Amino acid sequence: MTAPPPRFEITEDQIEAVVTAFYARVRSHHLLGPVFAAHVTDWPAHEARIARFWKGAILFMPGYDGSPMMAHRRAGDVQGGHFPVWLGLFDDTLRRELDPLAAASWSALAHRIGKGLRLGVEDMGRTPGAAPVLR
Secondary structure (H helix, E strand, O other): OOOOOOOOOOOHHHHHHHHHHHHHHHHOOOOHHHHHHOOOOOHHHHHHHHHHHHHHHHHOOOOOOOOHHHHHHHHOOOOOOHHHHHHHHHHHHHHHHOOHHHHHHHHHHHHHHHHHHHHHHHHOOOOOOOOOOOO
8 A cells, every 4th residue: 555645745854854943943932942841851852753743744654653632731831822833933944944835835734733732732621511712
């Protein structure tokens, strides 16, 4: 059985370059840096894991095991308001590292995933049966 074609044209090396550039910026970011620093002690291992996630999501490559939703919920200090900041920094990194079509395609995918993660994090601690916040 063959893997489906990639969601858009991009190489493994480009994915790794984006992940590396993004996390270099995250580490020095005034809001996101401390959140990540509280949980990531081995940056090369973290970046390799996230690159595997994106290779799976974009190139349909096996290798990532885990649940991004559970990781963000378990962290305990990730807030819904972090996601627009994360996505803004990620979008800027994509525009710096990739051609416009690949950057826009990856951005659209990241925003869909980010929306789900944000909603999952915001739902944590909400009273069962309470209406979700949809903004």
